[in-house]
Amino acid sequence: MKLKNKVAIITGSASGIGKATALLFAKEGARIVIADIGEKGRKVVEEINKNGKAIFVKCDVSKSNDVKNLINKTIKEFNSLDILINNAGIYLCKTIEEMSEEEWNRIININLKGVFLCSKYAIPHMKKSKGVIVNNASTLGLKAEPESPAYCASKAGIVNLTRSMAMEYAKYGIRINCVCPGPIDTPLFRNAFRNNKELKTYVNEHTIMKRPGKPEEVANVVLFLASNDSSYVIGSCYSVDGGEAL
Numbered sequence: 001m002k003l004k005n006k007v008a009i010i011t012g013s014a015s016g017i018g019k020a021t022a023l024l025f026a027k028e029g030a031r032i033v034i035a036d037i038g039e040k041g042r043k044v045v046e047e048i049n050k051n052g053k054a055i056f057v058k059c060d061v062s063k064s065n066d067v068k069n070l071i072n073k074t075i076k077e078f079n080s081l082d083i084l085i086n087n088a089g090i091y092l093c094k095t096i097e098e099m100s101e102e103e104w105n106r107i108i109n110i111n112l113k114g115v116f117l118c119s120k121y122a123i124p125h126m127k128k129s130k131g132v133i134v135n136n137a138s139t140l141g142l143k144a145e146p147e148s149p150a151y152c153a154s155k156a157g158i159v160n161l162t163r164s165m166a167m168e169y170a171k172y173g174i175r176i177n178c179v180c181p182g183p184i185d186t187p188l189f190r191n192a193f194r195n196n197k198e199l200k201t202y203v204n205e206h207t208i209m210k211r212p213g214k215p216e217e218v219a220n221v222v223l224f225l226a227s228n229d230s231s232y233v234i235g236s237c238y239s240v241d242g243g244e245a246l
């Protein structure tokens with residue numbers, strides 16, 4: 001077990017990549033905090049609690065009071081915090097002209113400010129535990145596409161925020177890295193397309209492997225970055241994208 005007795009908060013873990021990460025971390029012995037706006041996070045908790053230990057904390061990562069409550073509840077329940085996976089994120093396909101100011105703010109606040117807030121309130125505890133943070137960026141943080149400017153900006157922001165935080169907190173023994181997934185078969189990805197044909201065309205044109213990834217394939221890399229197997233890795237971006245960013 002690579003994460004035996006570690007305490008891990010995973011944001012956006014009611015679905016998709018976050019859910020796959022939570023299930024994998026639980027198998028590896030971690031105690032899990034499912035942090036999500038969606039009540040279906042409770043179902044993931046039920047699944048984990050058959051063989052492990054998890055709690056659900058309803059949390060909007062863009063709201064500082066929610067995030068403070070998340071960290072407080074985690075410490076109250078488990079008395080420690082070892083791993084933070086900043087995974088929660090949303091996507092919107094609109095050009096600059098189509099996008100309202102509210103939509104821009106919502107994407108930046110959830111995708112980018114959420115990483116800041118969760119890290120801000122987790123790090124004081126992680127200084128004690130010499131913890132690990134893994135941020136979920138995207139290939140769209142390394143390259144761009146025309147119709148999702150706020151998403152691309154938020155994800156590029158995560159990549160450089162990861163590097164800056166990694167440099168700052170290495171002296172406390174905290175390691176910080178990010179993953180950059182390509183097209184992964186989750187509700188977020190499916191909702192970005194009008195139909196299956198459009199989705200398949202995108203995947204064929206954008207990946208070398210000509211298939212979407214599975215959430216579990218990202219979770220495996222997140223596990224590597226969250227475990228001691230990556231003890232000499234900091235400030236890095238691991239692409240998990242079937243070759244999309246090449």
Ligand SMILES: NC(=O)c1ccc[n+]([C@@H]2O[C@H](COP(=O)([O-])OP(=O)(O)OC[C@H]3O[C@@H](n4cnc5c(N)ncnc54)[C@H](O)[C@@H]3O)[C@@H](O)[C@H]2O)c1
Nearest residue numbers: 012015016017037038060061088089138183184186188189
């Ligand atoms: N699926 C892909 O192709 C892909 C590619 C690159 C990056 N990503 C990133 O991976 C992460 C997970 O996405 P996914 O594909 O698993 O999507 P998903 O929609 O399956 O899951 C996202 C989860 O985040 C939660 N969430 C949304 N807003 C939130 C908020 N304000 N606070 C807390 N939780 C919130 C949702 O309720 C949901 O459970 C996102 O950051 C996304 O940008 C996904």
